[in-house]
Amino acid sequence: MVIDGHTAVCGLIGNPVAHTRSPLIHNGLAKELSVNLCYEAFPVTEENVGDAVKGAYALGILGLNVTVPHKERVIPYLKDMDGLAKKIGAVNTLVRTTDGYKGYNTDMPGLYRAMLSDGIKADGEKVIILGAGGVARAVAVMLADKAEQIYILNRTLEKAEKIALEVNSYCDRKVATAMELTDYKKLAGSKYLVIQATNVGMHPNCDRTPIEEDAFYEMVKAGYDLIYNPAETLFMKKVKMAGGEAYNGLKMLLYQGIIAFELWTGSKVSETVAGKIYDRLKESI
Numbered sequence: 001m002v003i004d005g006h007t008a009v010c011g012l013i014g015n016p017v018a019h020t021r022s023p024l025i026h027n028g029l030a031k032e033l034s035v036n037l038c039y040e041a042f043p044v045t046e047e048n049v050g051d052a053v054k055g056a057y058a059l060g061i062l063g064l065n066v067t068v069p070h071k072e073r074v075i076p077y078l079k080d081m082d083g084l085a086k087k088i089g090a091v092n093t094l095v096r097t098t099d100g101y102k103g104y105n106t107d108m109p110g111l112y113r114a115m116l117s118d119g120i121k122a123d124g125e126k127v128i129i130l131g132a133g134g135v136a137r138a139v140a141v142m143l144a145d146k147a148e149q150i151y152i153l154n155r156t157l158e159k160a161e162k163i164a165l166e167v168n169s170y171c172d173r174k175v176a177t178a179m180e181l182t183d184y185k186k187l188a189g190s191k192y193l194v195i196q197a198t199n200v201g202m203h204p205n206c207d208r209t210p211i212e213e214d215a216f217y218e219m220v221k222a223g224y225d226l227i228y229n230p231a232e233t234l235f236m237k238k239v240k241m242a243g244g245e246a247y248n249g250l251k252m253l254l255y256q257g258i259i260a261f262e263l264w265t266g267s268k269v270s271e272t273v274a275g276k277i278y279d280r281l282k283e284s285i
């Protein structure tokens, strides 16, 4: 691609950002769709988030992705926020408007699009979420009006309780229940959709999974690990060994990027192009 005076600039702010795959996604999409846009990763420390957002706007930057640890910290510097981002309380995409950036959360629509593309629907399902961090909370918010029941299992019970309370407060029924990790034994049946949203099992600690006992995996119909490095986590191996379907978080990463790119450029990314970028992402892991 030739960078010229018309090239739109987008990027990622976070800390650290050196290992990000987002430039691969966005520069790849720009090339495939012949959009004059380039994407760069910018390491930004905590105390510089406000200056970074204001500076980016002053420089005419079209859009930014925001990653750990700034997804909440960036909010005071926005002019506006999309409804879903407000509900989740975290922003991963900034879109330029006439008087500042508008914040969106494309992580959750990204996960949902990834699940649909893998043929997994949460509608009417009994869902177990492992973890109660930022992403687990967002998953619970997103699935609250879709799932039949959501069980949030976390090492620190209080964090799961806080999420369950919040989710139930805006649902007209008690959809979410907080439990400790070992409490899976209290659940009946064997048809659960499990979203693995802890960071246990992430490279280089690939021999770990938040629940070790094989009995748990007998309950899993489909398992979605939000980790994508390694490509097959121990959680996924155990789900498959017990006869369930298992997926990693690479498609979530892909689709959160695609939705951000669509917001910035107004273009629509076809499944053929998405597939090409996905293959490149897989090769990069």
Ligand code: NAP
Pocket (backbone or CB within 6 Å): 068, 107, 130, 131, 132, 133, 134, 135, 136, 154, 155, 156, 159, 197, 198, 199, 200, 202, 210, 226, 227, 228, 249, 250, 252, 253, 254, 256
């Ligand atoms: P976070 O806020 O730091 O939460 C981490 C969670 O993991 C907490 O529930 C924590 O439990 C649990 N945990 C950590 N160590 C544990 C251990 N040894 N045993 C049991 N539980 C443990 O992290 P996050 O931002 O929500 O991210 C969660 C995961 O999502 C990460 O793996 C991240 O890579 C992944 N992710 C994927 C994508 C994607 O596009 N695929 C995007 C964003 C995030 P406690 O509450 O007890 O500490």
